[in-house]
Amino acid sequence: MKKPCSKYSSEDINRFVDNELPRDRYHELARHLHHCSDCSLLIEQYESISIVFSDHADQQKLKIDPARLKQRFDRILQNSQKKSLKNAFGFFGRNIYLKLASITAILMISLFTFQGGLFDPAGPSAIVKSVDTEFASVMIIETQKEKHTIIWFSET
Amino acid sequence: MVRFIKIILILTGISCFCLFSQPAFAKNRVLTDVKVIHASTGPKYVDPSLKKIVSELKSVFKYTSYRLLKDQKLNQHFNQKGRVSLPGKRTLIVMPSGMEGKRIRYQINIQKNNRSIFQTRVLLKNNSSITIGGPQFNDGVLLFNISGSLQ
Numbered sequence: 001m002k003k004p005c006s007k008y009s010s011e012d013i014n015r016f017v018d019n020e021l022p023r024d025r026y027h028e029l030a031r032h033l034h035h036c037s038d039c040s041l042l043i044e045q046y047e048s049i050s051i052v053f054s055d056h057a058d059q060q061k062l063k064i065d066p067a068r069l070k071q072r073f074d075r076i077l078q079n080s081q082k083k084s085l086k087n088a089f090g091f092f093g094r095n096i097y098l099k100l101a102s103i104t105a106i107l108m109i110s111l112f113t114f115q116g117g118l119f120d121p122a123g124p125s126a127i128v129k130s131v132d133t134e135f136a137s138v139m140i141i142e143t144q145k146e147k148h149t150i151i152w153f154s155e156t
Numbered sequence: 157m158v159r160f161i162k163i164i165l166i167l168t169g170i171s172c173f174c175l176f177s178q179p180a181f182a183k184n185r186v187l188t189d190v191k192v193i194h195a196s197t198g199p200k201y202v203d204p205s206l207k208k209i210v211s212e213l214k215s216v217f218k219y220t221s222y223r224l225l226k227d228q229k230l231n232q233h234f235n236q237k238g239r240v241s242l243p244g245k246r247t248l249i250v251m252p253s254g255m256e257g258k259r260i261r262y263q264i265n266i267q268k269n270n271r272s273i274f275q276t277r278v279l280l281k282n283n284s285s286i287t288i289g290g291p292q293f294n295d296g297v298l299l300f301n302i303s304g305s306l307q
Contacts (some may be wrong), residue, residue, distance in 0.1 A: 127285035
């Protein structure tokens, strides 16, 4: 933009249009405009640009439909929830072999734990079902540490 | 997703088959190990092969000497009798007669001069042992440590 008057800079003019100048400076420039046609023209140009911008912004604002906006927002939210669920289930992404391996490992571990639990039952090393002897003194003892079973009989 | 569920179902099926078909392929041999120990109040001694069991026995008995007199391994079928000669004209007869739950059912008989003096039926934990003791021998007592493991 052409600016032959050198008293005020383009920035001052711009700030004047936007009403951002200090009060005394604003009034000073307003007085200057009465006799400076160059600055007046420049201010007109700036104002027209400013109007075009604000009109465009208003038009964009009017174009936004709150219902559609809410719909879009809901859709985005749903998508993000789906993604998070997908991440939770697909721990290893798309690698099916890794998934299979992990499932097999879990099954094997649970199976062996289950079997191990059955093969190593808790309790004493031996459960005495019956004792038959002609001797009067028979004792069944279980040690504290390893729960080892001892049957003691006296021949006398 | 359907494919994924199918795969899980197949794997679960295989696992269930392995678990429930186990009795069909069950082990039917038992390795019985009979250790004849002489325990006495003599000079302190523990046979190196008895260290593990003696640590348990010491918590119950006052004996200071534990000597291994005999160690006999018997590879038995179920209902097959195994005989172990013991000091003092005694004989130990052990017979694994089956499984009860996850324990080996044993019938143990001690004879002296071909006459039964002691009989017991026990359910032994697999890879575990029981100690039977009491007969007097050489200023001490005899202990019979019987362990069983499925083969």
